[in-house]
Structure formats: C-alpha cells, structure tokens
Amino acid sequence: MTADDREGGSARGDRRRRPARDTPGTPPTRDIHNSPTTHGDHSIAANDIKNVIIRWVLHPSARWLPLLLVCAGLVIAQTLHPRGSFGQYVLCAVLAGIALATAAVRVLIRRPPGAGFVGALSLISVLATVGGWLAFQHSASHADIDVTGQVSTEGTQPLDDAGNRSLIFTLGESALEEPRARLRLDLAIDDHDPSGPTCLHRTSATVHLLTGGVAAQEEDLRSSGTVDFALGARTGTVKIQLTLKTGRNCLMDVRAASAVLHDS
Numbered sequence: 001m002t003a004d005d006r007e008g009g010s011a012r013g014d015r016r017r018r019p020a021r022d023t024p025g026t027p028p029t030r031d032i033h034n035s036p037t038t039h040g041d042h043s044i045a046a047n048d049i050k051n052v053i054i055r056w057v058l059h060p061s062a063r064w065l066p067l068l069l070v071c072a073g074l075v076i077a078q079t080l081h082p083r084g085s086f087g088q089y090v091l092c093a094v095l096a097g098i099a100l101a102t103a104a105v106r107v108l109i110r111r112p113p114g115a116g117f118v119g120a121l122s123l124i125s126v127l128a129t130v131g132g133w134l135a136f137q138h139s140a141s142h143a144d145i146d147v148t149g150q151v152s153t154e155g156t157q158p159l160d161d162a163g164n165r166s167l168i169f170t171l172g173e174s175a176l177e178e179p180r181a182r183l184r185l186d187l188a189i190d191d192h193d194p195s196g197p198t199c200l201h202r203t204s205a206t207v208h209l210l211t212g213g214v215a216a217q218e219e220d221l222r223s224s225g226t227v228d229f230a231l232g233a234r235t236g237t238v239k240i241q242l243t244l245k246t247g248r249n250c251l252m253d254v255r256a257a258s259a260v261l262h263d264s
Contacts, residue, residue, distance in 0.1 A: 063118075066125035067103035070096065073129050077136050083178060084143025092139060095132030099125045142180075145261040150175040151185075158192035158251040159244040168210070169256055171238040180261035183238060184228045187221060192251035199250035210239040224257075231261075 074096060082089065102125040106118065155167035169185065189205065191198050200223045209217040209229045213236075219227040231238065246252050 063106050063109075063122075066099070066122050066129070067107055070099040070103050070125060070129045070132075073133050074100075077133070080140065082136070082140045082143070083145050084139065085146075088143045089136065089139050092132050092135040095128045095135060099128035099132060102128065142263045144264075145178060145180060146259070147171060147175040147261055148256065148259045151256045151259045153256070158253050159246070160251055161246050161248055165244045167242045167244075167254055169240045169242065171259065173237055176236075176238070176261070178261075180231065181263045182228055182230050182261070184226060184258075184260045184262060185240065185256060186224075186226045186258035187242065188224045188255050188257040189221070189244075190224075190253050190255075192253050199247050199252060202247035202250060203252055204245045205254070206243045206245070208241045208243075210241050211236070 077092075086093075102121050106121040106125065109118070109121075150171060152170045152172070153167055154170060156164055157167070159165055159167065171183070185207075187205070187207070189200070189203055191200065203223055205221040207219050207221060207227045211231065214230070214232045217229050219229075221227065227240075229240070242254060244252060244254065
C-alpha cells in the first residue's frame with residue numbers, strides 16, 4: 001500500500017467521523033431554553049398584569065375602597081368594646097390615623113399625577129389598616145383590665161391582734177370573662193382611728209391565693225403593698241386570704257385599692 005492510499009483512507013475515515021453539516025434549506029436547530037421568545041412571553045404576561053393593575057388603581061370607583069376598608073375596621077373595633085386603657089391602643093390608633101388620612105387623600109384627588117402615586121396611597125392605606133387591626137387584636141387580647149370595683153370583701157373590720165385577723169378578697173367569674181395570666185392586687189392597710197397613735201410600723205400581713213387548680217402562692221406585706229399572683233388557666237372564682245399581724249390593742253382597716261388582670 002502506497003503512502004497516497006494510506007492518506008486517502010485516513011481522509012475517508014475523517015469524513016465518516018466528522019458530523020454532517022446542515023444541508024441548505026434545513027432550518028437550524030434551536031435550544032428552547034435559550035430562546036428569547038421564552039423570556040418574551042413572560043415579559044408580555046407581566047406587562048398585561050401591570051396594565052390591569054394600573055387601570056384598576058386609576059378607576060374612579062377604586063379610590064373609595066381604601067376609605068371604606070378603614071372605616072369598616074374602625075366600626076368593627078368599636079363594636080367589640082375593647083377593655084383596658086387607651087394608652088394600650090396607641091399603636092392601633094396611629095396606624096388607623098395613617099390609613100384614614102391616606103385613604104381620604106386618595107378620594108380627594110380628582111386628577112392624580114400618576115398611577116404610581118395613587119397606587120402608593122392605596123397601598124399605604126390598606127397596609128396601615130391591616131397593621132392597625134392586628135395591633136388592635138393583640139392589645140384587646142392582652143390589655144390590662146381594671147377590676148377594682150368587682151373585688152368583694154368577706155370578713156369583719158376592723159382587724160385586731162386577737163381573734164379577728166383575717167379577710168378574704170373575692171373576684172367573681174363575671175370579672176374573668178376575658179382571661180388573663182395574672183392578678184395584681186394593691187392592698188391598703190390603715191389605722192382604724194386616724195386620730196390615735198399609729199400602728200402601721202407594727203403591722204404586716206400574709207396573703208394567700210386560695211384558688212383551686214393553681215399552685216399555692218403566698219406573699220408578705222409590710223403595711224400597705226402590692227401582691228401579684230399567677231392565675232394559670234383557671235376559669236373560676238379567685239379568692240385571696242389576708243392574715244393580719246399587728247400590735248396589741250391595734251385596730252386596722254384593710255381595703256383593695258386596686259385590682260388589675262394582666263398578662264405581663
């Protein structure tokens with residue numbers, strides 16, 4: 001075999017191994033993952049959604065929706081008769097004010113400068129309304145509840161150092177309709193006869209929580225003071241017993257100056 005034959009065979013082998021070229025008239029093969037039309041379809045869909053949102057935001061009837069939403073939230077919140085001091089609802093009030101102000105501006109603008117500005121007003125109003133409602137629900141569920149006027153006293157006063165040394169403070173079920181984890185009770189101990197010599201420096205008290213289903217709790221008071229008891233998950237009546245320790249021939253009066261249910 002000559003060198004020319006070997007070169008010819010090698011050339012024919014190379015041609016067999018070389019991939020065939022596209023013949024004229026055959027469309028080139030395309031990778032659909034790199035096709036620009038794939039991204040183009042998504043862009044068209046996004047633009048359609050954007051145009052629908054813009055038309056809705058600029059529609060005359062749409063400007064009333066944020067205002068109606070915030071007004072409905074305020075009416076519902078008021079009908080629920082939230083308990084606790086107003087200071088515990090400050091965040092809710094601030095968010096409601098923001099929602100009401102932006103919704104009112106949205107209604108008053110007859111010729112909006114652009115869809116972006118109008119959309120921002122509507123979005124702020126809706127978000128503030130939702131945030132205010134969540135803040136209201138949290139405050140209503142955990143706000144401190146003043147139940148001072150619902151504490152009843154069992155026992156005879158004045159208390160002395162002999163046989164009459166105990167009182168029982170009771171908080172009924174009606175005061176516990178909205179459950180809280182703890183009860184903070186401020187007790188005031190005073191001389192029965194303010195014009196005579198004082199016995200406050202010789203007076204102290206031991207306070208026991210008597211409620212069933214709750215771990216025994218006891219606190220000591222030096223004259224007047226505050227006790228704070230964990231109530232747990234109980235739903236019944238709360239009873240607290242006070243046992244007074246005072247000097248000989250001393251007569252003392254005890255009252256519940258304040259009673260607050262709380263979660264903190």
